[in-house]
Amino acid sequence: xxxxxxxxxxxxxxxxxxxxxxxxxxxxxxxxxxxxxxxxxxxxxxxxxxxxxxxxxxxxxxxxxxxxxxxxxxxxxxxxxxxxxxxxxxxxxxxxxxxxxxxxxxxxxx
Amino acid sequence: xxxxxxxxxxxxxxxxxxxxxxxxxxxxxxxxxxxxxxxxxxxxxxxxxxxxxxxxxxxxxxxxxxxxxxxxxxxxxxxxxxxxxxxxxxxxxxxxxxxxxxxxxxxxxxxxxx
Numbered sequence: 001x002x003x004x005x006x007x008x009x010x011x012x013x014x015x016x017x018x019x020x021x022x023x024x025x026x027x028x029x030x031x032x033x034x035x036x037x038x039x040x041x042x043x044x045x046x047x048x049x050x051x052x053x054x055x056x057x058x059x060x061x062x063x064x065x066x067x068x069x070x071x072x073x074x075x076x077x078x079x080x081x082x083x084x085x086x087x088x089x090x091x092x093x094x095x096x097x098x099x100x101x102x103x104x105x106x107x108x109x110x
Numbered sequence: 111x112x113x114x115x116x117x118x119x120x121x122x123x124x125x126x127x128x129x130x131x132x133x134x135x136x137x138x139x140x141x142x143x144x145x146x147x148x149x150x151x152x153x154x155x156x157x158x159x160x161x162x163x164x165x166x167x168x169x170x171x172x173x174x175x176x177x178x179x180x181x182x183x184x185x186x187x188x189x190x191x192x193x194x195x196x197x198x199x200x201x202x203x204x205x206x207x208x209x210x211x212x213x214x215x216x217x218x219x220x221x222x223x224x
Binding site for chain 2: 042097
């Protein structure tokens with residue numbers, strides 16, 4: 001099935017650095033979501049974006065819904081060890097179905 | 111319950127056997143979803159329930175896969191004649207069913223077919 005193109009696939013950074021990841025699609029989505037998944041757990045919703053051009057923050061996280069509605073990015077400022085995990089973007093398609101990116105695995109060196 | 115509960119958390123089965131995976135959604139959530147996550151991959155949509163009906167089952171990979179939901183609550187995903195390629199983590203999520211995309215996911219069932 002259709003998937004979003006998420007990059008980078010993995011990141012290795014130092015604690016305290018800022019992080020940026022993005023998602024692109026050939027299709028338009030009306031809602032973009034960003035999730036974080038810890039090992040052995042299901043994904044947890046971080047940020048939801050409902051309007052093209054919208055910029056939303058949640059603590060150290062900032063996400064934007066691209067103006068074309070075909071892309072979104074997520075930034076994490078001043079990373080800390082608990083930010084380690086896999087981050088997924090997702091676009092809402094149709095009534096309720098989510099289409100997920102392949103994920104960005106974030107590793108932080110203390 | 112307080113969260114989405116899935117059972118079993120792990121299942122090892124022999125190729126060719128049938129398996130049933132269970133999902134207990136958050137109480138009051140009318141929408142329920144099944145996704146599959148293969149190793150190192152994103153989440154693949156399988157089926158969506160609104161109440162007891164499944165308006166979208168387009169993601170079920172083959173006729174060996176089926177799912178049902180009863181009483182607008184518990185859902186069961188059944189895989190018949192399991193194959194090795196069915197090995198994955200099967201995630202269930204629920205949502206209030208209104209225009210609120212704050213899915214809450216369970217921890218998943220890790221299925222290994224040997």
